[in-house]
Each structure stands twice: as structure tokens, then as C-alpha cells.
């Protein structure tokens with residue numbers, strides 16, 4: 008954490024244990040629901056409310072309602088020793104009586120809280136039992152002087168087991184009381200137009216809702232806080248990108264000669280979408296600013312060739328390009344696809360993975376450092392320290408959802424000013440790309456290459472395994488090629504393996520040499536052998552695999568995909584797997600085998616797979632079925648999660664925050680004006696310290 012945080016924020020970045028009632032025992036629960044600092048409690052907004060303003064006489068209190076009443080304590084009736092009967096206390100006023108009921112009530116405590124002959128304020132739900140009024144475990148019991156504290160609309164906060172509402176309420180109130188007034192960072196006209204209060208007032212308002220509408224995302228104080236959060240996010244991204252852009256100052260512009268040679272060697276023409284995307288990428292490379300572009304295209308839309316042509320544009324300009332992929336198999340396969348095309352253009356492409364070792368590795372690294380290798384394909388091994396490019400100017404990351412934020416950051420740090428293209432088959436909604444990358448440019452391949460055949464997807468119970476194995480055998484006899492994917496067991500890779508090996512043995516007994524096995528634990532050479540045998544002619548026709556084949560593998564004449572325990576896979580994963588077939592002009596069949604009985608949701612998910620091949624529809628459906636919480640595996644993909652903003656409700660505010668951030672950066676890139684200073688406070692408030700650091704290091 009930075010030491011340059013403005014002192015006005017210090018109380019908010021103190022530990023929650025500085026709040027009343029939060030001792031060492033409770034701190035872990037508070038950390039669990041909110042966070043370790045006071046500021047985290049400010050962001051813990053109420054999800055409901057309890058109206059305690061209703062304050063009838065005892066004789067008028069209706070059953071089922073929450074009432075706050077002034078009563079005199081009349082008599083205690085402790086239970087006989089060792090009995091299960093509750094402790095009862097009779098209270099009343101001049102209109103009637105009510106019994107307070109305490110299960111396992113402690114006598115000392117109750118006598119102290121509710122001494123006979125005195126008056127107290129009690130608040131809780133009134134019940135009728137045997138025609139008499141009672142209240143079990145009142146929510147509040149306080150002296151008359153504190154009646155105003157109780158007689159109010161009480162916010163209800165999301166809780167966790169071990170934390171009582173009363174304690175959390177008190178802690179949040181104390182946190183809000185510690186919040187200072189802060190200089191205004193919003194544009195005055197924009198704030199006025201929305202009728203938004205100042206930050207401090209907004210904060211107080213969201214924690215004291217008076218009615219249900221004030222709990223909604225469009226309640227002005229809530230919307231303001233959401234905007235603050237989004238603005239801090241967009242401003243931070245804009246600052247980081249500004250710094251990256253400033254660093255750069257070269258254009259990569261090739262003459263098109265190598266691209267022309269490769270196009271001539273291709274057995275097909277680019278689709279309109281591919282040509283458009285390539286044009287956009289090449290234009291980015293030719294501009295002064297640093298490129299960060301996302302190429303989004305469903306499985307099989309032909310991203311690889313677009314990447315190759317873009318890399319050739321870099322090679323034409325005399326610089327190096329790299330293609331990073333998530334698995335060794337995929338690296339090998341991409342290399343094999345690219346090699347003949349590069350040969351046709353006289354370009355040297357090599358592959359670097361963890362398995363390239365010893366003298367060969369040393370020689371390869373030397374050639375990369377000398378600039379003799381123009382295109383390098385590889386796994387994340389590419390970005391290790393020992394890999395020293397002569398002049399890496401363009402990097403492509405394939406299937407980016409498989410890489411963590413961490414790896415992406417590492418990449419950004421390799422060659423400063425490297426243009427970056429990330430490719431993904433995961434349809435990330437625009438709002439999410441915006442929050443993860445700021446104003447990242449996006450190219451879409453929204454058109455598939457011609458000759459794509461539909462895949463017929465069917466669901467079948469695992470009980471029909473034998474029948475399915477026979478079907479596969481028939482297909483193999485007529486020359487078909489089949490992927491057979493074995494279940495993923497998360498707890499143990501060994502069990503995965505055992506399942507795959509058992510299936511392999513089973514199918515081999517029936518079909519002999521026509522069956523090959525591939526999994527992540529095999530030696531590289533064994534993997535290659537299995538892959539070669541399956542992709543070539545006259546070799547294996549059934550490839551039994553764990554999910555190592557999930558991403559990007561291309562064997563065009565494979566037409567059948569069997570997936571065991573399909574219910575255990577994510578929809579995106581199933582979609583990726585299914586994308587392996589129906590590629591070579593022959594229609595495909597995908598069999599999703601499940602273990603009955605299926606839950607409602609599992610059934611709905613598999614039916615979605617059966618009913619559509621559209622990646623966007625599948626992603627949306629996945630989102631709906633999984634509920635709002637986890638959007639498209641946002642956790643893995645490093646998308647930020649917001650505490651105050653709700654992207655479904657505040658999408659428009661996000662767009663406004665982006666424009667606002669752009670304008671701020673254009674006018675006051677170092678945040679030096681009075682508003683700029685206030686914005687620095689905003690960045691610290693939302694812990695965007697990283698972004699503030701870019702200001703100083705300039």
C-alpha cells in the first residue's frame with residue numbers, strides 16, 4: 008500500500024477492529040463479508056430494511072407486526088432447574104400485557120436487562136400464543152433514553168453465520184461516522200443533471216434507507232456511489248494505458264509482400280470478417296499508439312490465419328512476432344499449421360515449449376536473440392526471463408481466457424511497447440471487456456468459413472454406453488474419426504487418468520490399434536505420437552482423451568465427439584470441445600453422455616447444448632442458469648468485481664464513466680487541477696494505488 012494516501016482517508020484504512028464491538032473473535036466474520044478495513048464496511052450496503060417506527064400501546068399491538076413499545080417490567084418467571092421450558096417475563100402498560108420469551112435465557116443477564124418495576128423500550132415481532140401477546144427474543148431492549156435509536160427504519164445487511172445483525176449494524180454505523188467529507192471529484196454539471204448528493208451525504212443516505220425504493224440501484228445516492236466506483240475503475244485503466252501509449256513511438260508497417268505469398272499458398276480465401284479484422288489489426292500496428300486489441304470469434308471461425316497474417320505484417324517490417332497458447336499440444340499444432348505457410352513465404356517460424364531442452368533449446372534461444380527466428384510459437388515459456396528477443400514488436404495471445412491476469416501482465420512487461428492482440432472464443436460482453444481493459448478495441452469474426460457443417464448433438468444416458476461403443480465401432484469401419492472425452496474429476500488428476508485409461512482399455516479390446524490415448528501426464532513424445540497417429544491417415548481413428556484436447560486442436564476429418572459425464576463440464580468447455588468436429592466439410596455428431604438423474608439445471612444446460620451451436624447464445628444461457636454472480640467465469644478471466652456498481656443496472660453509467668475518464672485524461676493527464684486532486688483521492692478511496700503511481704513515475 009502506498010504511503011502517499013491522503014491523510015483525510017487514514018481513518019477509513021484502519022482495521023475494522025478499531026470499530027466498537029469488533030474484537031478479535033468477530034473480526035474474521037467481518038473480513039469474510041466485507042473486508043479488513045473500515046472502508047470495506049462502507050461498501051457493505053443494506054439489502055433490506057425493518058421499519059421499527061410503529062409504536063402502539065401494548066393493548067393495540069397486532070400479531071405478526073414489528074412493534075416498538077414502552078413497557079413496565081412486572082414479573083420474572085424463570086424455568087424450574089433442568090427443564091426445557093423458556094424463561095418468561097411479563098410486561099405491560101395501562102392497556103394490556105405482553106410476555107417476553109427467552110429460550111435458554113440466563114437469569115443474571117435478564118434481571119440486569121429487565122429489572123422488575125422499571126420501564127424499558129422493547130422492539131420485535133408481536134405474536135399470539137394461546138390468545139395472549141408475546142414476543143420471543145426481542146431484537147432490542149433499551150432504556151427510555153435510547154428510544155430514538157430503536158424507533159427508526161433499520162437497514163438489514165447481508166450477514167454471515169457468526170455475526171449478529173445488531174453488531175454489524177453498529178459497526179457499519181461507526182464506519183459511516185468515521186467517513187470524512189471529501190472534495191468533490193464529479194463534474195459539477197453532470198452531478199447536477201442527475202441530482203446526485205455529495206459523496207458524504209450519499210454514503211449516509213444509502214445506509215439509512217427510509218423505504219424499499221431507496222434500496223434500488225437507481226436511488227440517486229446509490230447511483231452516485233456506483234458511478235464513483237466505475238469512474239475510479241475507468242480512470243485507473245485510462246492512466247495505465249496512457250503510460251503504455253506514451254512509451255511507444257514506432258509504427259510497424261509492412262509492404263504486404265509476405266502476406267501476398269501466404270495468401271497465394273492458402274487453399275481458401277479469407278472470409279469477409281477475417282479480412283476486416285486483419286485490416287483493423289494492421290491499421291493498429293501502423294499507428295503510433297500501442298495496440299491492445301481483442302479478436303473475438305467463435306470456435307472454428309478461423310482466428311489462427313488472421314493471427315498469422317498479422318504476424319507476417321510485423322515480419323515484413325523487420326521485427327519479430329510471437330504467438331502464445333495455453334498448452335503444449337496446441338503450440339505444437341499451431342506450429343505445424345503455420346510452418347508450411349511460412350515456408351512458402353521464406354519466413355522462419357519455431358516453437359518453444361517446456362519440452363524443448365538442452366542444446367536444441369540453447370540454439371533456438373540464441374537464434375531468437377539474434378533475430379534469426381521471425382515468428383516464435385509457444386506456451387507461457389515464451390515469457391520467461393531467458394527468452395530474449397532481438398526485437399519483439401507484436402505478440403498474439405490465443406485462447407486468452409486460459410491465462411490468468413498475472414500472465415497477461417507478464418506479457419505486457421516483455422518488450423516495452425509491444426503491440427498485443429488477444430484472441431478468444433469466449434464471447435465476453437462489451438461491458439465486461441470495458442471494465443477489464445478499459446477502452447480496448449475489439450474485432451469480431453462474426454461469420455464462419457464456408458463449408459462448416461452443422462453438428463447433430465444428442466443427449467444419452469451413460470447406461471447406454473455399450474450401444475454407443477458399438478456405434479463408434481461402426482463409424483470407425485467406414486473410416487470415421489472419433490474423439491472420446493473422459494470425465495473431469497476435479498479432486499484428483501489421478502482419478503481422471505484412471506477413468507481415461509480404463510475407457511481406453513475397454514475400447515481397445517474392441518477396436519485394437521484403431522484406438523489411441525492422450526492425456527496431460529504423458530511424455531511429450533507420446534503425446535505427439537498419439538496426436539500424429541490420429542490426425543494422419545491409416546493410424547488411430549478413436550482418440551480417447553482427457554480435456555487436454557479442449558482448446559484449438561484441429562483435425563478436420565474428425566466427425567464424432569463422445570463426451571462422458573457431460574454434466575460435469577462447463578457449457579463454454581462443452582462448446583469448445585464440440586467445436587473440434589464438423590470442420591472438414593462433413594457434418595458431425597456429438598454425443599453428450601450423462602449420469603442420471605440430472606438436476607433441473609443440469610438438464611437445462613445440456614438441452615441448451617443440444618439446441619444451439621451459437622457461442623453467444625450458449626454463453627448467455629450459461630449466465631442465466633448460473634445466476635448473476637459468476638459471469639462467464641469472470642474470476643478466471645481476471646475481470647474485476649464491483650462492490651457498489653451492478654453492471655446489469657448501471658451499464659449506462661459505465662459508458663459515461665469511460666467518456667468522463669477520457670476527457671479528464673485529455674485535459675489534465677497528471678491530475679493537477681483542483682478536480683484532478685479530488686480525483687486522486689477517489690483513486691485512493693477505491694484502492695487504485697497502482698494507477699496513482701503511474702502519475703508520479705510519469
Ligand code: ADP
Nearest residue numbers: 275276277278306307308309310311312456457
Ligand atoms: P479458431 O477460430 O477456433 O481458432 P481455426 O483458426 O483453428 O479456428 O480455424 C478452423 C478451421 O477453419 C481450420 O481448419 C482453418 O484451416 C479453417 N479456415 C480458416 N479460415 C478459413 C476460410 N476463410 N475458409 C475456409 N476454411 C478456413
Ligand code: MG
Nearest residue numbers: 310311405559
Ligand atoms: Mg484457435
